[in-house]
Amino acid sequence: xxxxxxxxxxxxxxxxxxxxxxxxxxxxxxxxxxxxxxxxxxxxxxxxxxxxxxxxxxxxxxxxxxxxxxxxxxxxxxxxxxxxxxxxxxxxxxxxxxxxxxxxxxxxxxxxxxxxxxxxxxxxxxxxxxxxxxxxxxxxxxxxxxxxxxxxxxxxxxxxxxxxxxxxxxxxxxxxxxxxxxxxxxxxxxxxxxxxxxxxxxxxxxxxxx
Amino acid sequence: xxxxxxxxxxxxxxxxxxxxxxxxxxxxxxxxxxxxxxxxxxxxxxxxxxxxxxxxxxxxxxxxxxxxxxxxxxxxxxxxxxxxxxxxxxxxxxxxxxxxxxxxxxxxxxxxxxxxxxxxxxxxxxxxxxxxxxxxxxxxxxxxxxxxxxxxxxxxxxxxxxxxxxxxxxxxxxxxxxxxxxxxxxxxxxxxxxxxxxxxxxxxxxxxxx
DNA sequence: GAATGTGAACACATTCACAGCT
DNA sequence: AGCTGTGAATGTGTTCACATTC
Numbered sequence: 001x002x003x004x005x006x007x008x009x010x011x012x013x014x015x016x017x018x019x020x021x022x023x024x025x026x027x028x029x030x031x032x033x034x035x036x037x038x039x040x041x042x043x044x045x046x047x048x049x050x051x052x053x054x055x056x057x058x059x060x061x062x063x064x065x066x067x068x069x070x071x072x073x074x075x076x077x078x079x080x081x082x083x084x085x086x087x088x089x090x091x092x093x094x095x096x097x098x099x100x101x102x103x104x105x106x107x108x109x110x111x112x113x114x115x116x117x118x119x120x121x122x123x124x125x126x127x128x129x130x131x132x133x134x135x136x137x138x139x140x141x142x143x144x145x146x147x148x149x150x151x152x153x154x155x156x157x158x159x160x161x162x163x164x165x166x167x168x169x170x171x172x173x174x175x176x177x178x179x180x181x182x183x184x185x186x187x188x189x190x191x192x193x194x195x196x197x198x199x200x201x202x203x204x205x206x207x208x209x210x
Numbered sequence: 211x212x213x214x215x216x217x218x219x220x221x222x223x224x225x226x227x228x229x230x231x232x233x234x235x236x237x238x239x240x241x242x243x244x245x246x247x248x249x250x251x252x253x254x255x256x257x258x259x260x261x262x263x264x265x266x267x268x269x270x271x272x273x274x275x276x277x278x279x280x281x282x283x284x285x286x287x288x289x290x291x292x293x294x295x296x297x298x299x300x301x302x303x304x305x306x307x308x309x310x311x312x313x314x315x316x317x318x319x320x321x322x323x324x325x326x327x328x329x330x331x332x333x334x335x336x337x338x339x340x341x342x343x344x345x346x347x348x349x350x351x352x353x354x355x356x357x358x359x360x361x362x363x364x365x366x367x368x369x370x371x372x373x374x375x376x377x378x379x380x381x382x383x384x385x386x387x388x389x390x391x392x393x394x395x396x397x398x399x400x401x402x403x404x405x406x407x408x409x410x411x412x413x414x415x416x417x418x419x420x
Numbered sequence: 421g422a423a424t425g426t427g428a429a430c431a432c433a434t435t436c437a438c439a440g441c442t
Numbered sequence: 443a444g445c446t447g448t449g450a451a452t453g454t455g456t457t458c459a460c461a462t463t464c
Contacts, residue, residue: 079413214454243424270464273423
């Protein structure tokens with residue numbers, strides 16, 4: 001149904017809608033209008049209707065959207081309805097371990113199937129039942145269990161080479177937490193989470209206040 | 211010098227430029243052209259020149275930008291040249307502790323001055339020399355030491371009320387890691403880092419491949 | 421000659437406004 | 443009557459292309 005190309009930002013907003021809708025579903029709301037959803041998410045009702053219209057017609061005039069149907073549809077659009085994504089966590093430092101214990105992943109269909117690190121002191125140790133493997137095993141390990149996604153939580157200096165290993169292991173999507181720009185084939189889906197950038201952004205806006 | 215309004219994304223890119231420039235400065239490069247910076251950052255040279263032009267004229271024809279001058283200017287624009295920002299970390303769970311030990315913050319002028327939590331088992335314990343305080347002390351504590359920024363690493367259900375406490379304590383900027391939308395006065399600078407949203411975004415693009 | 425800086429053109433994203441449906 | 447869905451208008455961000463500068 002996409003008549004126009006879908007804006008990048010629309011996909012992020014779908015996640016936002018989904019969370020609000022799941023809550024409303026639990027509260028027993030059968031139907032939900034774009035106006036109510038607007039209040040819950042802070043996104044304008046126009047924007048919500050436009051975003052949904054890229055993927056189909058999910059609403060009913062006079063009633064709004066049937067909550068559970070919309071939930072199912074957004075899950076399907078986002079690819080988290082049936083699929084269980086297999087995640088390789090690379091880097092078992094402070095951040096890696098924190099990410100590992102984040103329950104939100106599993107709840108939303110992302111399963112950390114293996115953990116890798118380069119530090120001999122960490123290799124072989126267990127993290128909540130999963131043994132930390134040598135990063136050198138990544139490609140071999142990926143032959144047995146096809147990983148879909150790699151989460152990179154390694155030092156900046158190793159991010160590029162580690163990402164390349166992940167690509168060699170057949171991984172198609174990477175979520176990078178290292179504060180560095182990674183260059184990969186454009187066929188690889190790459191997203192960055194960069195704490196320094198976020199803080200510097202706050203700093204910019206704060207300085208304007210002073 | 212801003213002739214037009216500055217795009218949101220420009221500020222993020224400035225952080226990107228800064229990191230690349232700092233590296234180039236260390237390598238001893240005296241001058242750098244927008245073309246070379248383009249290769250290092252993956253941002254087009256047009257975009258780089260446009261971004262910088264919002265803030266002034268930093269370059270020299272035929273030579274490019276003097277690396278150290280540009281570094282200084284971007285730091286100034288981002289408000290990390292002289293200012294030491296005081297950060298309150300709220301939430302000493304897995305993620306909070308990982309953030310606490312992230313060295314990048316201090317390096318870039320962000321100092322975690324206090325850590326708060328609601329869990330009695332954590333309160334009083336020390337984290338690398340800083341005692342974890344009761345979240346109820348936030349407002350009092352802020353009277354002694356004016357925090358500029360709060361980093362929220364609390365469970366989703368507590369994010370809204372905790373953010374409101376931070377605002378009452380006079381904090382003007384919040385970096386929220388809880389997977390939930392927070393509603394605050396528009397005067398407060400709020401940024402969200404949402405891992406589920408990033409993963410769902412990857413999922414969306416991955417599903418299109420299958 | 422080789423770079424910047426920037427009006428103008430273009431592309432992308434949001435918002436408006438209302439026809440159409442139930 | 444009250445909602446959705448969507449062309450059209452607007453607003454925002456990026457890219458082009460070149461006059462200008464050293």
